[in-house]
Amino acid sequence: MELSAKYNPSQVEDKWYAYWLEKKFFHSEPDERQPYTIVIPPPNVTGILHMGHVLNNTLNDVLIRKARMDGKNACWVPGTDHASIATENKVVARLKTMGINKTDITRDEFLKYAWEWKEEHGGIILEQLRKLGASCDWDRTRFTMEPALSDAVIATFCYFYKKGMIYRGVRMVNWDPVALTAVSDDEVIHKDTQSHFYHLKYYISDGQGNATDQYLVIATTRPETIMADAAICVNPDDERHHWLRGKKVIIPLINKEIPVIEDDYVEMDFGTGCLKVTPAHDAHDYEIGMRHNLPILEIIDDHGKLNEKAQILVGEDRFVARKKIAKMLEESGNLVKIDDYTSPIGYSERTDAVIEPKLSAQWFLKMEDLAATALDSVESGKIKFIPDKYRNTYRHWMENAHDWCISRQLWWGQRIPAYYLPDGQIVVEETAEKALEAAQKINPAYTAADLRQDEDVLDTWFSSWLWPISVFDPERPGHPEHEPNKDLAYYYPTNDLVTGPDIIFFWVARMIMAGNEFMKDIPFGNVYFTGIVRDKIGRKMSKTLGNSPNPLDLIEKYGADAVRIGMLLCSSAGNDIFYDESQVEQGRNFCNKIWNSYRLVQGWKVDESLAQSEVNKVAVKWFENKLSQTVAAVEDHYSKFRISDALMSIYKIFWDDYCSWYLEAIKPAYGEAIDKATFDATNKFFEALLKMVHPIMPFITEELWQSMETREAGATIMFEKTPSAGQVDADYITGFEMAQEAINGIRGIRQQKNISPKEALELKIKGAFPAEFIPVVEKLANTSSVETVADFGEATGVSFMVRTVEMFVVLGGLVNVEEEIAKLEAELKYQQDFLASVRKKLSNESFVAHAPEKVVAIERKKEADSLSKIESYESQLKALRK
């Protein structure tokens, strides 16, 4: 078969992926083998593939393919996440383009549109993952909102409710005025934001509600909330403000009288030491309000606009109102000054809207016990984090975990199974029928019509945290009495989780909680945290910056294997990835190198009658050893999740050792044949290399493995065993290295003296050069003769050292004696200095007394080697100066 000079991935990838699918190679069923399980971090159902996914899923695929070749029953469960806020936003946006407002349609109608959207757009990302080569068990694809998994979520809610761990309460929550829902603390991002510090005069009341001449000054960043002030608060120890005790003050513009109170919360040296207390619109003020029984007046509505209770500026957006009220206060003489001020402001992770602290009734899950157990899972080492540093982050969060606000004011998601009865009681049951039964136990007269289900849905993470359990057996969460089914019993706990550190609390921690609660066991053994993919100048990839390439375009252009390499090359665990297309090019080049190395060997003619040459014998034996050595190194790297190091080891043995050294050493002269023994060994090596590369580059390796010889029907490299490391003869490798150094030395001289590689050179060796490797030198350095001598005699040439062996290339008139002398003198000087430093060390009694014998012996060896080199340089100099 004639092969093109370049590897063409597009012809190869779809073919083999279809083959793998058709043969169900990715599918796993429980059997007697050891399981190796990964659950995919479910991407948003409406998401499209970005570089972060590429990184994550490449790593996952490398691990799963490696495990498969190690003989484990590898199962990678794919799926998607319903992502309630993100998806609902998209559906709302789409409805808008259709001229429909969410508020104008019913919940059921909305959900119909949402499911339509999901059917159209959902799962696109899973299709895209196939292009990357992801070997997911597609038969097991799950969706967090599919009926069985939704049931699991509902059951979980009921379980915790009945355990007394879920409660409903009015709390100050983080309100997203764009998404119109509460979000959890973790979904709020604090960003330093430029704003202003408004200093306002509040006049003291005369007791009849009239302002006196006296006033105090408060400092606030939110003047638009003054109408909701319930008090002015000062620190009880602040003597400056003692005169205010028992006084009342008048809120500007609306002339409302409020008391002055005292609370330790107020910092004396911040602002003016007087704090306006607005219990409805600030979390701390709410706490103060609770302590002092202050009335709560809400003047901002769900959309972030002032309502009629504000009395003024009704209907204005909070930020517009801020500017307008500042002007009004200025006109009324209440504005003292405005300072520039930068302070951390909370933004919604999803919509980037400024979070409005808002009182509302929400559902909460108690975290204390769950967090304590989950902390122990990691502290005890049962779960390992890679890199380890994230344990600190994890511990800190777990020790300070707040109760989890699990309700969301959305429609897309699992609806909270709480039913309100006319008498105000609440029943929580998995179904409406059961709820009715429960209600009738309270009052037999109740009918279904009397039950009003809670309008809210559950936080998406409240379903994601069950993922490692629910993908296998959705009946288990919330039902401890339900025996795990066969899948769950076999695949749980999963082995490794690959994810980003940004969701360590959202997801990782909570999966650990759910695992401990429902399985009494951890959900995974190792968590590998990837970095964030950034562009080459360190910016996060984002749509708005337009610096994120479309992975599918890259795959199209360079091939999936190249894209995978490109991601892995720069990805040590936990470090951010600085992506640059040149890395993908490097991956493509590597594919091409592999391809061409195959093309070379495949074109050779084999002559069975030919005896194996010495060079070939040496090369084969050396590469056997080198391969074993590398296999061991690669295994070690994998065991430590050092994937990019594993890749680099493989890359180097393929490119440098196999292509540049081994193949060059055994390559027959043009038109000549190769002996059978070497040819067979070469194919064996190549196959072993393909297997090593396969987890990283699945497509090209399958293509070449299939091309090497006629395989049985249904064969695949996917299930071939990972090469195992044999004994390594380190001395043999060292001997070959000396040959390499000799060859490099001669090539260097050729380069310097501008001598063509075609011109054979005469080489003399003085010292203990291992004779076995001389044929390699002869072939690769192109020597006409190699002679081991006692001294170099009268010949002129250039010498160099290979360790302690002197090499001498005869060059005749090409030598510039002055130059050589200068070079040798420099080397001699260096060596003398080196010897001096070694001797200084050795004459240090303290060193000889304290350092381990081994270290001292090494120093003595250095001394001896150095002496021998000096001697050699001196004799060469002497010869040259003659």
Next chain:
RNA sequence: GGGAGCAUAGCUCAGUUGGUUCAGAGCGUCUGCCUUACAAGCAGAGGGUCGGGGGUUCGACUCCCUCUGCUCCCACCA
């Protein structure tokens, strides 16, 4: 404000309990080659006083202190 981490070649990073001629790798750069597997290639070369300072030690890229510069996480000073 609290906590964590990082700083090694032009770039991205290794350097595993302090000790081999240990200062490395890949990429990039420079030089010479279109040598019949591959110019997406081959062969060679240069490049860092391991962020600054101090300390411990026979010995420090490695351990301690400090300074500087960056990054991330957490956080209710209005």
